[in-house]
Amino acid sequence: MKCCYECGTPLVEKYLEKEGMVPYCPKCQQFRFPIFNTAVSMEVLSPDKTRILLIQQYGKKRNILVAGYVNRGESAEQAVAREVKEEIGLTVHDITFNESQFFEPSNTLMLNFSCVADSEDLSGVTDEVDHAEWYERSETPQAIAQNSLAQQFLLAFLNRKA
Numbered sequence: 001m002k003c004c005y006e007c008g009t010p011l012v013e014k015y016l017e018k019e020g021m022v023p024y025c026p027k028c029q030q031f032r033f034p035i036f037n038t039a040v041s042m043e044v045l046s047p048d049k050t051r052i053l054l055i056q057q058y059g060k061k062r063n064i065l066v067a068g069y070v071n072r073g074e075s076a077e078q079a080v081a082r083e084v085k086e087e088i089g090l091t092v093h094d095i096t097f098n099e100s101q102f103f104e105p106s107n108t109l110m111l112n113f114s115c116v117a118d119s120e121d122l123s124g125v126t127d128e129v130d131h132a133e134w135y136e137r138s139e140t141p142q143a144i145a146q147n148s149l150a151q152q153f154l155l156a157f158l159n160r161k162a
């Protein structure tokens, strides 16, 4: 962010107590912290935790994790539960944070969680999702889109729980 998002004035660096140097708009006289999106992605586990849900979306024949953007005003955990409910029609519990990575192409901080579904019933999957399928844990590293951020999150999750 090189210019103020309110007035367009070039930003300068200014010292802020406990923060260090922070971009500052001399015209607005406001600190301008970087703006980016926040999203969640989830390993949705079957009730017995032996399977993981992978989905296909946006007309692409590649498996990814259920994911979505965090709304202003909600917690990341609420976003996890809401997205799984909206997209898959399932209620989840045991929502656990795993790790985060910044995804430059969409200016998004991705927060990866795991959660456990109340059921394996996929009859409530919405139109937003082209295909949803449960995979055995051991199948998922090959089944998920290769060299994707989703795969990185999945492998880290599997290694953690192994």
Ligand SMILES: [Zn+2]
Pocket (backbone or CB within 6 Å): 004, 005, 006, 007, 008, 009, 025, 026, 027, 028, 029
């Ligand atoms: Zn300004």
